Amino acid sequence: MDKSIQRAVNTPVTPVGPRSAAPPVALMGATGTAMTPKEVMGILRRHIGMIVLLTMLGLVIGGGAWAVLRRTMPRYTARTHIEVMPPIQQDPTQISSVQPNRDIYYQFRATKAAQMTQQNMLQELLRNDTIRNTNWYRQFTEADSTGAGGEAEAVRKALRNLERNFRVTAPRDLTVIVVSMRCAESREAKTIVDTAVRLFLTEQREQARRDISAELAERRNQRDSIRRALDTIEQSLESIRAGTRFARLNLTGRTNFRDYMDDKMADIEQRFSLYDSERGRLESIIETLRNRATAPEFDEVVREQIERDPIARQMRANIATMEPILERQLARFGGEHRVVKETRAALEQMHADLAYRQNEIAEIFRQSDYRNAQDQMTALTQQLDTVTRQLQEAQNEYKEIDRVRAEYARYEIQREEQQRLLEEMNMLIEKLNAMYSDPTIHKMRAAGLA
Structure with a gap:
C-alpha cells in the first residue's frame, strides 16, 4: 500500500489552552484518504457489471466495425x-x-x-x-x-x-x-x-x-584494331625479309648463337692482324737491308756470302796455286825475268779479278736481298690493303645486318605485344559474352x- 505523503501546512497559531481530546487535522486527513484492500474489492463488486458490459460492448462495436470495413x-x-x-x-x-x-x-x-x-x-x-x-x-x-x-x-x-x-x-x-x-x-x-x-x-x-x-x-x-596492327607488323616483317640479302634475322632467345658474320669477321680480323705484324717485321728487315746496301764496308753476313761463292773460291784456289809458282820463279830467275814478270802480272790480275768478283757478289747479294724485301713489302701491302678493304666491307655489312636485325627484333617485340593484347582481348570478350548470357x-x- 502506498504511503501517504505528509505535507507541511502553515496553520494559525492558537493560544495555549487546555488540550482537547480530538485528533489533529493532518492525522485525520491521512486516515480518510487511505483505502484498504477490502474497500477496493467492494468497489469492484459494485461496478463489475458495468465493467463487463462496457468490455462486451467494446468488443461488439469493434468487431462489427471491423466486419463492415472488411466488407466495404x-x-x-x-x-x-x-x-x-x-x-x-x-x-x-x-x-x-x-x-x-x-x-x-x-x-x-x-x-x-x-x-x-x-x-x-x-x-x-x-x-x-x-x-x-x-x-x-x-x-x-x-x-x-x-x-x-x-x-x-x-x-x-x-x-x-x-x-x-x-x-x-x-x-x-x-x-x-x-x-x-x-x-x-x-x-x-x-x-x-x-x-x-x-x-x-x-x-x-x-x-x-x-x-x-x-x-x-x-x-x-x-580487337579489330589490334588485328590490323598485327597485319601491318607482319607486312613490315615480310618487307624486311624480302629487302635484305641476309638470313637468320630472328635471333630471339639465341644468346649463345654465333652467326656466320661473326666467323667471317673473326677470320678477316685474324688475317689483318697477321699481315699487320708481318708488315712490321718486313719494315725492320728492309731498314736493316737498306743500311747494309748503303754501308761502305761489308758486314759479316755479306762476307759469309762472298766466302760461299764457288767462283771466288776457285779464284782463291788459283791464286793460292800461283803464289808458290811465283816464289819458285823468283828464286830461280830473279825479279827482272820476263817469266817472273808475266807470272806476277797474272797473279795481280787474279787478285784484281777476285776483288772485282767479291765486290760484284757483295753488291748482288745486298741489292737482291733489299729488292726482295721491298717486293715482299709491296705484296704484303697489297694483301693488307685487300684485307683492310674486306674488313671495312665486313664491318659495314655487320652494321647493316645488325641494323636490319634490330629493326626486325623491334617489329617482333611489337608483334608479341599485339598478340598478347589480342589473346587478352579475346579472353575478355569471351568473359563478356558469358556475362551477357548470364540470367543474373x-x-x-x-x-x-x-
Missing part, C-alpha cells in the same frame, strides 16, 4: 522479395566466391530498392496492360473519364496511391529486397507486386545487357510469386 473497404497486402547478389563483377570462368563488404552490399540493395520506386518505374508499371485491366486502376479511371486530361489525372491519382501503398525496402540484415502492395483485393495486390517485380527485373536485365553490349562493341573494335547479369533474382 477491405485491405490486403501482397508481399514478395527479390534476392540480391553481391555487387561484384566476378570472373565467370572461376568458381571461387568473393565476400563483399557489408556496407557496400547494403548500399547496393538500398540503391536497387530506390530505383524500383522511382517515378519512371511507377509510370512504366501503370502503362502495363495487366495493371490497367485491374479494378484497382479502373477506380481511378472511372472517377476521371473525361478524355486525355482525365487519363492524366487517373495516372496522377494512381501514382499517389502507389506512393502510399507500394513499398520497397532493403533490410540491412538480409540479402533481399522486400516488395509489398496493399489494396482492396488480394489477387490484384498479388498481380501488382508480381508485375512490378517482373518489369523491374526485366528493365534491370536489359540495362545491364545494354551496358555489356556497349562494352562488347568497344572491345570488338579494339543484373545481380538480382526473383524469389517467387507474391
Whole structure:
C-alpha cells in the first residue's frame, strides 16, 4: 500500500489552552484518504457489471466495425522479395566466391530498392496492360473519364496511391529486397507486386545487357584494331625479309648463337692482324737491308756470302796455286825475268779479278736481298690493303645486318605485344559474352510469386 505523503501546512497559531481530546487535522486527513484492500474489492463488486458490459460492448462495436470495413473497404497486402547478389563483377570462368563488404552490399540493395520506386518505374508499371485491366486502376479511371486530361489525372491519382501503398525496402540484415502492395483485393495486390517485380527485373536485365553490349562493341573494335596492327607488323616483317640479302634475322632467345658474320669477321680480323705484324717485321728487315746496301764496308753476313761463292773460291784456289809458282820463279830467275814478270802480272790480275768478283757478289747479294724485301713489302701491302678493304666491307655489312636485325627484333617485340593484347582481348570478350548470357547479369533474382 502506498504511503501517504505528509505535507507541511502553515496553520494559525492558537493560544495555549487546555488540550482537547480530538485528533489533529493532518492525522485525520491521512486516515480518510487511505483505502484498504477490502474497500477496493467492494468497489469492484459494485461496478463489475458495468465493467463487463462496457468490455462486451467494446468488443461488439469493434468487431462489427471491423466486419463492415472488411466488407466495404477491405485491405490486403501482397508481399514478395527479390534476392540480391553481391555487387561484384566476378570472373565467370572461376568458381571461387568473393565476400563483399557489408556496407557496400547494403548500399547496393538500398540503391536497387530506390530505383524500383522511382517515378519512371511507377509510370512504366501503370502503362502495363495487366495493371490497367485491374479494378484497382479502373477506380481511378472511372472517377476521371473525361478524355486525355482525365487519363492524366487517373495516372496522377494512381501514382499517389502507389506512393502510399507500394513499398520497397532493403533490410540491412538480409540479402533481399522486400516488395509489398496493399489494396482492396488480394489477387490484384498479388498481380501488382508480381508485375512490378517482373518489369523491374526485366528493365534491370536489359540495362545491364545494354551496358555489356556497349562494352562488347568497344572491345570488338579494339580487337579489330589490334588485328590490323598485327597485319601491318607482319607486312613490315615480310618487307624486311624480302629487302635484305641476309638470313637468320630472328635471333630471339639465341644468346649463345654465333652467326656466320661473326666467323667471317673473326677470320678477316685474324688475317689483318697477321699481315699487320708481318708488315712490321718486313719494315725492320728492309731498314736493316737498306743500311747494309748503303754501308761502305761489308758486314759479316755479306762476307759469309762472298766466302760461299764457288767462283771466288776457285779464284782463291788459283791464286793460292800461283803464289808458290811465283816464289819458285823468283828464286830461280830473279825479279827482272820476263817469266817472273808475266807470272806476277797474272797473279795481280787474279787478285784484281777476285776483288772485282767479291765486290760484284757483295753488291748482288745486298741489292737482291733489299729488292726482295721491298717486293715482299709491296705484296704484303697489297694483301693488307685487300684485307683492310674486306674488313671495312665486313664491318659495314655487320652494321647493316645488325641494323636490319634490330629493326626486325623491334617489329617482333611489337608483334608479341599485339598478340598478347589480342589473346587478352579475346579472353575478355569471351568473359563478356558469358556475362551477357548470364540470367543474373543484373545481380538480382526473383524469389517467387507474391
